[in-house]
Amino acid sequence: MNDAEDRVRAALADLAPAAPADAAAHAGLHRAIARRRRRRTTGRIAAAVLVLAALAGGRAVFDARDAEGPAGYSIEPGGRTGTAPEPGTGTASTTPGSASPDGHVTFGPVAFDLPAGWRSVLNADGSLCLAAADRPGPQWDGCAGLRLYRGELPGYEGAPYEDHGPWGFATSTDPVACPVAGGDVGGDVGPATDDVVVPAEAGTEPIDEGFRPVGDRTATYDQWFARCSLSSYTFTPRAWHLPESDVLIVDVFRQPETEQILASFTFTDG
């Protein structure tokens, strides 16, 4: 056996804490189970409230007291357009949105045009989901289309987003269920919970990287490869990072209209 390996083994054995699975440990386990069950219940109640609000139809106004997202954002009837205020200020940073016939959306320092039939939805974390309203397909973190972030840009396993870094689209710290079942995007699009998203031979590093235009600016660009551990499903998420505007656009399932939307971007931050 390698001498260096032996020394490292001995050093780690000396350093590692020893803790028996005693009564105190079991008590800690029960507390942890109770905490997780309480969090699940709270999450389900919050999700049910949002669903009921959406089913009520028409305008849905998020108040800063009730949601974690910015206050004052409104989803116009039909959900085609909306404006998002600066986070934490509780007021719109631009003219409050009234439905523009050509689907114009403002999101902080950027504005863009949505294709016909697309809608934008503001999430509780302040990010936007842009998706075609009547297109079935897999979802990533609840969004079937493009996800836009601004300000604090999340990256791999919740760390800050890193240009040309590992899997910038995968912000969860836990294994993620495959977005489709049976590897058939055209058929069953429900998640398969025994089948999880894993890297392939390329690992989590980008398979393509560089710079791409967004409006009249240049974004750092990355593309990754991901597959599902049991099914044959694969996908190539992409991301465009605009560091001056602090905006990140993530397209997990390669929407056909992505380049069209990116080309329409304009900027109000200089």
Added chain:
Amino acid sequence: MDVGTMTLRGGAVSTAGDSVAGERAAGDRMALDGAAVTQVFRERYTELVGLAGLLLADRGAAEEVVQDAFAKFHLSRHRVTDPDREVAYLRSIVCNLSRGRLRRRALERRRRPVPERDEDARPDAALARHQRDVVAAALARLPRRQRECVVLRYWLDLPEREIAATLGIAPGSVKSHLHRGLAALESRLEELR
């Protein structure tokens, strides 16, 4: 007390004696699951606390992380269809939760400096502490992936294929992380000889 004697239906905790006939099958399934998780807990707890402790350099935090990992495992165990993959799934959860804990700790330290700790001043205790501190510092200085690979390989003696499955990375990446991590640690351990 073990997980197996506490079954949960609809958010209420009950004992086996409270089973209702119509829900007996579901209750029995959960009780069996609880007993199996308890067994894994007894068998793997110490090992996983060692793993988390080496990643976090904090025994208290390591125990919390491992208890939380078992809780998550207990509540999502139905997702693991291959019993041989259960321990690997547990290790993945421990590594993931440790990462989250390290990130939060880094944020807290930026807001609040860590106070000096009282230490045993005897020469032999001080020397042992110094040696341990050098190893701990060398381990903490490794990039996250190298640290995880080194601990899984040289603390848990996992083969590279198993490390790759635990961390969700390619076996070739494991080999590379191990090579670099070992080289970095070796140079620091040399000064203790």
